[in-house]
Amino acid sequence: MSAQGRGAGKTGAVDAGIPASAADEAARGEAWAEAAGAPGRVLTPAQIHDMMGVDEARAAQMIQMVRQNGLPDDQMAFMVRTAAGKGATPDRILAVMRTFGAADERAIGVMRTSGVLGDEEADAFLTGVRALAVAATGAADDEGAAAVARREKCLGLLKRAGIILFWFAVWEVADRLIGNRLVLAGPIRTLEALAAQVVKPNFWVISLASTARIAVGFLMSFTAGVLLALVAYRVRIVRDFVDPIISLLRTLPIVSFIIMLLIWVGPQNLTMFLAFFIVLPLIYTNVLSGFESVDPQMLEMARVFRLSPWRTFMYVYRPAVMPFLASSCKISLGMSWKSGIMAEVLAMPDPSIGKQMNTARTFLNTPDLFAWTVVVMILSLAFEKLFMQLVKLAARPWGGPLGCGGTAKGGE
Secondary structure, X not given: OOHHXXXXXXXXXXXXXXXXXXXXXXXXXXXXXXXXXXXXXXXXXXXXXXHHOOOHHHHHHHHHHHHHHOOOHHHHHHHHHHHHHOXXXXXXXXXXXXXXXXXXXXXXXXXXXXXXXXXXXXXXXXXXXXXXXXXXXXXXXXXXXXXXXXXXXXXXXXXXXXXXXXXXXXXXXXXXXXXXXXOOOOHHHHHHHHHHHHOOOOHHHHHHHHHHHHXXXXXXXXXXXXXXHXXXXXXXXXXXXXXXXXXXXXXXXXXXXXXXXXXXXXXXXXXXXXXXXXXXXXXXXXXXHHHHOOOHHHHHHHHHOOOOHHHHHHHHHHHHHHHHXXXXXXXXXXXXXXXXXXXXHXXXXXXXXXXXXXHHHHOOOHHHHHXXXXXXXXXXXXXXXXXXXXXXXXXXXXXXXXXXHHHHHHOO
């Protein structure tokens, strides 16, 4: 859960009796549902003025206009993030959305996608609100829906496990039918070779060395790509100079990169710089597209609310850019590992996984080759999961200077 979401939870613990434990998301969601009350509860213009800082007369006009014309999801998300940034708890935000005529399910869904609510909190919140609505109308709550959802989830997990086991069986059968360890190593022989490698003292040194080279190269390209995209978006002349270089890097063959970098930086640094130049165009292009996708109406809305440049970036630009950044990271993380290991196989820096794979190829040790391939897959997947979690956290509302305690000094 984000820092801002935790801050909202603590506020609710004081105002609405919400449990103080940050781990108890379901209990917080249920408490927020009780605090929100039945769907008929709405706010007055004076209350909206106190919560969002909008003049009462203007708030009344906004309510009437939105109820007549409707409220798009992007504008609702902007209002949700603004209210959360000012310290409003989810039950109060829901009351604001109800006042503007939004349905509870839609408002809670926007709070979930905006990062104000975690998944378990949103589910519990929505379940509690629905239960209150059902109780208000005298209808019975359908408890079978949760059981059906759990059963479908279990069936999905069993199906996925069955598919994985099927392909492992096909792999093992193919190994036994071929019967040549120089051509193919099945899952059993691969696991045996992997177990033999893991117990060696230098296994972890080799794995960490390759991971560090690739991670440093990716982080360099990530930082440079984001900063270059930001500057190119703000300064046109920078974009005119940078775009031809990015186009050249995108079209240059990887083999040419490897040969030139091997001459320029040597075998020990080849992996790091190759990952940097391979990933940079993808990060730069996608982040720049994210900046250009910002809705002008959202920028106008930020000017109407008199948001500072920092808050405009955090509440308008950042939500627009993060989907593009997350997509580019998911692709470029895999590319950095593929290109990095390829560079290690050719340059053979010591220690490195690529050197071990090249040695296994030289001595026709196919089980070891497959075992190191499994190691690369595990390390790549673990690094991708870790970094994507950080990106997901960065996409959610932040606390500190964005909360109500920081806005008074920060910027407006």
